[in-house]
Amino acid sequence: MIFQGVLTKMKTELSNPVQYYLVFENDFLHMNQLLNKTLTIQFVKYQCLNCGLDKPIYRQGFDKKCFFEVPQAADWVIRPELSTAHLGQEDRDLEYEKKVQLQPHIVYLANSSNVKVGVTRKQQVPTRWIDQGAHEAIEIVEVPNRYLAGITELALKDFVGDKTNWRKMLKNDVDDENLVEWREKLKTYIPDEAIKYFIENNNETNIEFPVIQYPKKPKSLNLVKQQEYTGKLVGIKGQYLIFEDDTVFNIRSNEGLVVKIIVN
Structure with a gap:
């Protein structure tokens, strides 16, 4: 074939x-x-x-x-804290930016090679976790726009990683972590603007790969x-x-x- x-x-x-x-x-x-x-x-x-x-x-x-021209590749895609659509400010294409940035976003913890913090649109759960090769993940906050998710991720990056070691992930050289405990431990560091969106009492999602x-x-x-x-x-x-x-x-x-x- x-x-x-x-x-x-x-x-x-x-x-x-x-x-x-x-x-x-x-x-x-x-x-x-x-x-x-x-x-x-x-x-x-x-x-x-x-x-x-x-x-x-x-x-x-x-x-x-x-x-360097399309809105799908602008800096705010990788660095969500740079999002400005909530202020009505255009980066490359305000209509596109409003559509993507002004929707519910999740800040999450995922364990692929180690525990890391990340951001994704709510509709991309659990796709984002699968794409990262995470065998377990949990939502921390659900906020109404990308900017709030970005500043939350930025604050938590001081206490937990934000990168996946792809070699370690592929070798399956990973430990199980209690992500509920991690979530509770990191709650203290969530910015004031986002703390009211903290998600209580949810469980981690486990993912099996073929x-x-x-x-x-x-x-x-x-x-x-x-x-x-x-x-x-x-x-x-x-x-x-x-x-x-x-x-x-x-x-x-x-x-x-x-x-x-x-x-x-």
């Missing part, structure tokens, strides 16, 4: 284990069904997720020009450089495909590449 299309992050469905779907324009692959099968992945060309042109991808699936074999020394596939790779798929975690030879391929960081996938 041969499939071809532009990579965008895999769609997911929370079940036991998580179900993964790689969606192309005219087709999709249910990735769980490809476990234990040999895949060949070939680089075909670039296709910017904004303009559609065959220009080298700079970041987040966009070519360099689009990356992995047959974890890599001992994960090595990242650079498809543009290598052009083609063949390996047996033995797991999926976060947005990574895990292969038997310890090669891992991050779908998310390769958005905007047109690939051909051959299932042998």
Whole structure:
């Protein structure tokens, strides 16, 4: 079977284990069904997720020009405390910014390689946790806009991490943590503007990933450089495909590449 299309992050469905779907324009692959099968992945060309042109991808699936122009790649996306739509102030596109920033956001704790704090839109729960490869997560506050979530995350980053160690996450070198205790411990540090949105008495969500074999020394596939790779798929975690030879391929960081996938 041969499939071809532009990579965008895999769609997911929370079940036991998580179900993964790689969606192309005219087709999709249910990735769980490809476990234990040999895949060949070939680089075909670039296709910017904004303009559609065959220009080298700079970041987040966009070519360099689009990356610095589109609202989806503005600084407030990565640093939510920079959000200004609640003040009526435009960054790149006020209508888009209002639509995204002025909706319920969750500040959460997730454990993927270690306990970390993060921000996501409420509608992205639990998708965001799955994409990070977190095996457990819990909501701390639910606020009405992105700015409040951002300043809360900023305050809590002094006491807990905000980055995932992708190698540790993929090796499944993780400890179970009591996230309810962590939430209570961090409550003291939530800013005054957000403390009334603190979530009481919720439980952590546990997530199982479809992995047959974890890599001992994960090595990242650079498809543009290598052009083609063949390996047996033995797991999926976060947005990574895990292969038997310890090669891992991050779908998310390769958005905007047109690939051909051959299932042998």
